[in-house]
Amino acid sequence: MKSVFILCLVIATGLAAKVHYDNFQVLRIFPTEERWKQDLERVLGGEFDIWRETKERIDIMVGPKVVKKLTDMLKRRNIDYDVMVEDIQSLIDQERPSAKINIGGGGSDFDYNVYHTYGEIMTWVTDFASANKGLVTEVEVGESTEGRIIKALRIGSQSSNNPGIYFQGGIHAREWISPATMINLARKLVEEYGSDDTATKILDAYDLYIIPTMNVDGYVYTHTNDRMWRKNRKNYGTACTGVDMNRNYPTGFGGKGASSNPCSETYHGPKNISEVEMEAVTTFFLDLVADGQDFHLFIDFHAYGQLWLFPWGYSRTAPIVNDYNDLSNGANAAAAALKSVHGTEYFVGNSARDMYPAGGASEDWGYDKLKAKYSYIIELRDEGRHGFLLPEKFIEPTGDETYAGMKNLFQTLLDDPNPIQKS
Known part of the structure; x- marks a missing residue:
């Protein structure tokens, strides 16, 4: 609903108009019934943005004009709530204290612990591949609605017979910790290749594809216009712009x-794979499958919530997948390894049954179409104190613990005598 109500306080900055979120709040609501949500639209007139929803709680961002309407409604219904964020703009201002512009290459001069722009990330991809020739290759997957290049890294010994792993970041534009974590995972794997047993074995046995940021137009827009933008930038001639590409996949569309x-915010588009970014990325990987490359692992990295979820996500009544036990055991072991680094706890479960249904989402595509036995959505830090606005100081610990979880999952993959889906 944010597309309707962000026409609030707008400050001109050069040629762009930048949205400010002064006195916007995030409330965590603990609903006792389902019907109350039907009143949100009536009472708030569309002036709200659901940040995160589970069966037990819902995080909602509201502007100063309607926050009292919402709290009054909750009090009338005896629904408990907490104020998670008092002022969104203050978190935005704190998010990038360094305010660095560091285009530096893929070597020692690149700062891995700040949030980078699209241009900086694309430069890093090129330089990182160049600095690690023989192990890393730069791949242009396609173009966005606005003509920006979507790049991937292919990391591995690059044997023509190796199966594939696919990591995807930044499908939701405002989730900046996702691209930052993709960059750090690539760096750590390459640095440990040849010295760490698991890193070496996985890159010898697999081709790992990493797209640091898939929603490149939306990501640029979060830097130039609206930090809280989620969707892509496609407009179909309506009053509102953008499609939620993580509702645009075909499975459960x-x-x-x-x-x-x-x-x-969850607009699924006029049809499945309607977005040029989606068509480019899914075609790229399904063409690899058609050419004989099997994929054993797919992960789409998001924020926030500290969740590790697996199919099916489109319906709570969908049948249990054949690989349920392996998916669950692999995720639980990886989450335990992740926790061992900084004590960060992740919830592991089935997307729809244990958390919330999301038709047309990526983990279902990864399992259904890419045929990856291990297919997940991971929601990175945190649990709501900062939400989508995780400060830069958390980039390094998030990267460190996520890498530990990935290494554990890689070992699970290497130890699996049959990493192919059960029929």
Whole structure:
């Protein structure tokens, strides 16, 4: 719903108009019934943005004009709530204290612990591949709606017979910790190749593809215009711009958790794979499958919530996948390894049954179409204190613990005598 109500306090900055979120709050609501959500639209007139929803709680961002309406409604219904964020703009201002512009290459001069722009990330991809020839290759996967290049790294010994792993970041533009974590995972794996047994074995046995940021237009827009932008930048001639590309996959398209309203944050688009970014990325990987490369692991990295989820996500009544036990055991072991670094706890479970349904989401595509036995969505830090606005000081610990979890999952993959889906 944010597309409707962010026409609030706008400050001109050069040729762009930058949205400010002074006195916007995030409330964590603990609903006792489902019906109360039906009143949100009526009471708030669309002036809210659901940040995160589970069966037990919902985080909602509201502007100063309607926050009292919301709290009054909750009090009338005896629904408990906490104020998670008092002022969104203050978190935005704190998010990048360094304010660095560091284009530096893929070597020692690149700062891995700041949030980088699209241009900086693309330069890093090129330089990182150049600095690690023989192990890393730069790949242009396709173009965005606005003509920006979507790049991937292919990391591995690059044997023509190796199966594949695919990591994807930044499909939701405002989740900056996702691209930052993709960059750090690539760095750590390459640095440990040849010295760490698991890193060496996985890159000898697999081709690892990493797309640091898939929603490149939306990511640019979060830097130039609206830090809280989620969708891509496609407009279909309606009052609102953008499609939620993580509702645009074909498996379960149009199901619960996705919207047909172009002004919704979960707008699924006019049809599945309607977005040029989606067509480019899915075609790239399915062409690899058609050419004989099997994929054993797919992960789409998001924020926030500290969740590790697996199919099916499109319906709570969908049948249990054949690989449920392996998916669950692999994720639980990896989450335990992750926790051992900084004590960060992740919830592991089935996407729809244990958390919330989302029709047309990536983990279902990864399992259904890419045929990856191990297919996950991971929601990175934190649990809501900063939400999408995780300060730069958390980039390094998030990267460190996520890498530990990935190494454990890699070992699971290497130890699996049959890392192919059960029929």
